[in-house]
Amino acid sequence: MPYRVRLGSPFQLLLLACSFALAAYAGVRLLAGDWFGVALWIVGAALLHDLVLLPLYTVVDRAVTGGLGAAGRRGRTLYVRVPATLSGLLLLVWFPLISGMTAGRYRSATGLSPDGFLARWLLITAALFAGSALVLGWRVRRAAKQRPRVLH
Structure with missing residues (x-):
């Protein structure tokens, strides 16, 4: 059976055309200044992600999955993945x-002290993992209460 392309409603097609137009406008504006630097940054970021970061967080994810043991506990890896991903994104940004690295520029541009970003990031990371642990504990406890007890 051949694959058929289903066209959406006219509103969906209009929305898709508008999003392409907005992306094209943003691309033209972005590349207007230093197009070579922007293109080099995009290619470098793609290569860094594909050649360094993807294998790195794949290895870490496999270690976490293997560390949790049996297949029944693999669902619990989500409680490590979500806070780790959010923390990693905050670190990246x-x-x-x-x-x-940019303390001087930050101070001159804003007039604010750049001190404390590391401590705040560590506190946010700890809060993310603590919140995830609380949710996991709550769900495990709720599941244990719902399980019927077998009397011998």
């Missing part, structure tokens, strides 16, 4: 300030 705020890395220049967390590492202190």
